[in-house]
Amino acid sequence: MNGTAVADKFVMKCGGSTLAALPDAFFEDMAALKRRGKLPVIVHGGGPAISETLTKLGIETEFVNGLRKTNEAVLDVVEMVLAGQINKLIVRRIGHAGAQALGLSGLDGNLLVSEPVDNAHEVGLVGRVVEVNAALVEGVAELGYIPVIAPVGIGRDGMQRYNINADTAAGAVASQLGTERLVVVTDVPGIMKTIDGEKKVLPSVTVAEIEAMIAIGEIYGGMIPKVRAAIDCIQGRVREVVIVSGTEPRILSRVLEGEAIGTRIVRE
Numbered sequence: 707m708n709g710t711a712v713a714d715k716f717v718m719k720c721g722g723s724t725l726a727a728l729p730d731a732f733f734e735d736m737a738a739l740k741r742r743g744k745l746p747v748i749v750h751g752g753g754p755a756i757s758e759t760l761t762k763l764g765i766e767t768e769f770v771n772g773l774r775k776t777n778e779a780v781l782d783v784v785e786m787v788l789a790g791q792i793n794k795l796i797v798r799r800i801g802h803a804g805a806q807a808l809g810l811s812g813l814d815g816n817l818l819v820s821e822p823v824d825n826a827h828e829v830g831l832v833g834r835v836v837e838v839n840a841a842l843v844e845g846v847a848e849l850g851y852i853p854v855i856a857p858v859g860i861g862r863d864g865m866q867r868y869n870i871n872a873d874t875a876a877g878a879v880a881s882q883l884g885t886e887r888l889v890v891v892t893d894v895p896g897i898m899k900t901i902d903g904e905k906k907v908l909p910s911v912t913v914a915e916i917e918a919m920i921a922i923g924e925i926y927g928g929m930i931p932k933v934r935a936a937i938d939c940i941q942g943r944v945r946e947v948v949i950v951s952g953t954e955p956r957i958l959s960r961v962l963e964g965e966a967i968g969t970r971i972v973r974e
């Protein structure tokens with residue numbers, strides 16, 4: 707046990723798009739934050755690694771609006787890659803940076819209780835989170851460990867697994883823990899929009915602007931579950947969702963210090 711007092715928590719979603727590019731300094735910044743009493747609860751993705759392994763195994767993969775079509779064979783790979791390979795890599799990288807982490811998947815301790823998404827007829831065994839075992843996350847945090855969560859959900863029957871998009875899972879964890887902030891770390895510096903022929907990062911966006919950008923295809927693919935999760939979260943206790951690039955120096959500290967970086971999605 708590390709004996710750390712309960713820290714000021716925030717949820718951080720770390721996308722598979724950026725994991726390999728994250729420098730040691732990113733995790734050192736995280737460890738420094740934790741020493742200063744700010745504790746990240748991490749939910750991670752790993753979409754590209756899942757796709758790579760599926761391809762190696764000759765299993766076809768397809769996305770519908772940013773969600774992977776999932777059957778039991780795909781779930782075996784999702785669980786192996788997310789809860790095994792990626793989760794443990796993040797735990798090691800945090801340990802190497804001088805903090806301690808504890809890896810969990812959504813199945814462990816009924817952490818992410820899930821139900822099929824509304825369009826399950828299109829995407830198969832993809833879930834939405836209906837309950838988060840917040841007490842388990844709090845307990846891990848109280849012991850002084852950074853919780854690192856792989857987004858595999860468990861049905862109410864305690865048996866059926868669901869593939870949960872990592873942005874959706876992070877939004878649910880932030881909402882149900884009641885954290886003020888969700889930081890989404892990805893491979894782009896924020897939500898981009900073409901203005902006068904030039905691609906620019908939007909410093910902030912409203913729900914109405916997001917809907918308009920989706921409608922005209924300016925927000926597409928993997929950005930869709932991010933903004934949808936953000937919209938869901940800010941209806942509740944989460945005050946803001948910030949989308950940032952993981953390769954910016956000291957990005958987590960800068961976001962927590964309130965620097966205007968990336969894109970903020972806030973209540974209107």
Ligand SMILES: Nc1ncnc2c1ncn2[C@@H]1O[C@H](COP(=O)(O)OP(=O)(O)O)[C@@H](O)[C@H]1O
Pocket residue numbers: 720721722723724751752753891892893894896897898899924925926927928929930
């Ligand atoms: N308006 C937009 N601004 C920035 N990126 C966008 C936008 N619309 C779609 N994207 C895409 O979303 C991607 C990030 O989502 P994704 O690849 O799923 O990342 P992650 O693994 O971090 O969740 C970007 O690399 C970009 O291709």
Ligand SMILES: CC(=O)N[C@@H](CCC(=O)OP(=O)(O)O)C(=O)O
Pocket residue numbers: 720721722723750751752753754756772773774784832833857869870871872873928
């Ligand atoms: C349902 C669904 O699409 N699940 C995702 C889970 C991983 C994920 O979301 O990873 P990123 O954050 O890197 O995109 C998948 O199978 O790829």
